[in-house]
Amino acid sequence: MTATTVSTIGMTSNRATEPGFGATLQSEWTKLRSIRATWIIVSLGIGLSIGFSALIALTSGLTHESWNDTVRAQFDPVLTTNSGSLFGCILLIVLGVTAVTSEYSSRMMRTTFIVNPRRHQVFAAKLAVVTMLGLAITTITIPGMFLVSQPIFRYYGLETASIADSGTYGPLISIILTQVPNYALIPFAIAWLLRGAASAITVSIGFLWLPWMLDPILPDWVKENVLRYLPDVAANTLSGITKTGSAQYLSQTPAIMVVAIWVVGLLATADFVLNRRDV
Amino acid sequence: MITATGLTKRYGTTAAVDGLTFEVKPGIVTGFLGPNGTGKTTSMRLILGLDKATEGTVTVNGHAYRDKRAPMREIGALIDPSAVHGGRSAYHHLLWQAQAGGLPRNRVDDVLDMVGLTEVAEKKVGGFSLGMHQRLGIASALLGDPPVLLFDEPVNGLDPEGIQWVRTLMRRFAAEGRTVFISSHMMSEMEQTADHVLVIGRGRLVADVSMSEFMRRSAHSHVRIVSPRSHDLVPHLEAKGALVTNGTPNELTVTGLDAPTIGAIAFEQGIPLNELSTQRASLEAAFMELTHDSVEFRADRGPTSDIAFA
Numbered sequence: 062m063t064a065t066t067v068s069t070i071g072m073t074s075n076r077a078t079e080p081g082f083g084a085t086l087q088s089e090w091t092k093l094r095s096i097r098a099t100w101i102i103v104s105l106g107i108g109l110s111i112g113f114s115a116l117i118a119l120t121s122g123l124t125h126e127s128w129n130d131t132v133r134a135q136f137d138p139v140l141t142t143n144s145g146s147l148f149g150c151i152l153l154i155v156l157g158v159t160a161v162t163s164e165y166s167s168r169m170m171r172t173t174f175i176v177n178p179r180r181h182q183v184f185a186a187k188l189a190v191v192t193m194l195g196l197a198i199t200t201i202t203i204p205g206m207f208l209v210s211q212p213i214f215r216y217y218g219l220e221t222a223s224i225a226d227s228g229t230y231g232p233l234i235s236i237i238l239t240q241v242p243n244y245a246l247i248p249f250a251i252a253w254l255l256r257g258a259a260s261a262i263t264v265s266i267g268f269l270w271l272p273w274m275l276d277p278i279l280p281d282w283v284k285e286n287v288l289r290y291l292p293d294v295a296a297n298t299l300s301g302i303t304k305t306g307s308a309q310y311l312s313q314t315p316a317i318m319v320v321a322i323w324v325v326g327l328l329a330t331a332d333f334v335l336n337r338r339d340v
Numbered sequence: 341m342i343t344a345t346g347l348t349k350r351y352g353t354t355a356a357v358d359g360l361t362f363e364v365k366p367g368i369v370t371g372f373l374g375p376n377g378t379g380k381t382t383s384m385r386l387i388l389g390l391d392k393a394t395e396g397t398v399t400v401n402g403h404a405y406r407d408k409r410a411p412m413r414e415i416g417a418l419i420d421p422s423a424v425h426g427g428r429s430a431y432h433h434l435l436w437q438a439q440a441g442g443l444p445r446n447r448v449d450d451v452l453d454m455v456g457l458t459e460v461a462e463k464k465v466g467g468f469s470l471g472m473h474q475r476l477g478i479a480s481a482l483l484g485d486p487p488v489l490l491f492d493e494p495v496n497g498l499d500p501e502g503i504q505w506v507r508t509l510m511r512r513f514a515a516e517g518r519t520v521f522i523s524s525h526m527m528s529e530m531e532q533t534a535d536h537v538l539v540i541g542r543g544r545l546v547a548d549v550s551m552s553e554f555m556r557r558s559a560h561s562h563v564r565i566v567s568p569r570s571h572d573l574v575p576h577l578e579a580k581g582a583l584v585t586n587g588t589p590n591e592l593t594v595t596g597l598d599a600p601t602i603g604a605i606a607f608e609q610g611i612p613l614n615e616l617s618t619q620r621a622s623l624e625a626a627f628m629e630l631t632h633d634s635v636e637f638r639a640d641r642g643p644t645s646d647i648a649f650a
Contacts, residue, residue: 079409080442088440095432096425168423171390172480175417176440178389178406339391 085177085186093160093190102159106152106198107205114145114206115213122217138222139229140302142210143236149202150244153195154265157249160191162258174340184332188249195245199237207233232301239296242324243269247292250327253335269293276309284308295319341366341519342387342488346396349382356382358543359396364521366487369514371534371551372523379543380523384419384492400488412441412484419492421477426466430457430476433465438483451479470497478506488519495529507533531555563599565592565606566615573611577602590614 093099121141128136164170177183207224214221222229248265255261272288279288288294289309295316297303303310311319342364349357357379364370374380385391387398389405397404400415408414424433434448452458455475460468465476474497481489494510495503510533514520524530530537530551537554539547547554567573570592574584582597594602599618606613 080440084442085440088436091432091436091439092425092428095429095436096427098427163425167425168420169425171385171388171419171423172437173440174390175388175419176412176437178408178411337392339385 110145110149118210153244161252253331371530374540416481
């Protein structure tokens, strides 16, 4: 993993070429992979989300005979398996936040910008490694949660789904694709702005989940005019968790726009601020 | 070559660094001296582009740091050796820096060897001692084999052997023609290492002189006398033009006459002496005096008063 790997950068560096984006990317990846916390987050994210989904599937199987009609109507062999995402999402938030704040708390951020004063480049490279690792996690957890639940549903005689159906993989893919921007990148941007892990995690969780938690008590006009323009709410319509007819429902293109505007807007703000602020 | 022109950093109304103008030249060790909290670290951060100057400019080899594309080959810096992630190994701490700077991986092994950390390369830096952190920080600075080196308090936390090692290293770098800029709040440290000193007090430059000149100008030597009849001696010394001050009852401090002359006068007058010794003002004392003055200047003459000793 370390000293024995032969690097190709030695060849170019002898000619004193300036390091490009690839060099920064490689450096940021080394930072992320060389601390144990990263791998604890990855394994907990995968383990807890799949494990929790299996547990919910088991609970569904054990209790489904006593369900009333409303609960029975809510059961969905695809979306019910997504319950473990709660853990996956928390760990994506932690990943996005700590990739930034661990450098502020250790004051290593100064070394980062002494080594490479091009701050946009460092920002972009960090964004890229967090995105890639985040996608790697969701690509395992989302199908994993689905696949681990189906045999349990089948065993208890509940409705099952096949991953080969477009009605199955469609929502799964949209969950994979929206979870990373929402739960890793928005917290990543917030972390650059706030520079502290505790505050960034708290603000991220509040921003992403408060609307969802307040949902039952808010009047419809708030849901229609405010909530549905929030990134997490919009993502839920994309993945089919929020159904047509709900006050928060947005059609696909506006929902994609809402998520994109929030994510890009916050990232651009964070990059702008980073570039102007003293380290 | 590091060039600062009117470099100023203000936080609200307080100026941490106030109108610094200086040049740090290659081939010598330049010391950057001042009591703690007088703007040394802020100046270093301005040089490295971490903080934005409120006014003025500072360049390294003619360019602002933030415009540089491969700064590791140009300038190596140690500003805060404890600023490392404790969970990362020394090897990986240097590896990510080498990669970011586009440097070959074998440089990591080279610098680990140079600072004597090869054996602990795979150990987590969280368990390192203060001295090991310092060595690791120096290793980082050396990764790009840069012609300009900048060290903020490099001997902090080092044992005597480590201090000796850093001194030798700095001297060697300067002899190789590199620009070596070291900050310190310890005068004695500079006395052994620096060829030239910049003294800073309250964010202002109070001296920009060669080390030998600094010592010559600052050394007010005086003679200390202890005698049971010291009072009888005073008029005779003053008659020869000496300035005499009383210390404890039997003790006198004399300036303006050297020890052999004072001894001869005492012998002529038959006054017994218990002690007769030349006291050279320590560089530390001179430094305190110098930076103390700068504070007074500032209070008396407002923010426009400038270099007191340049």
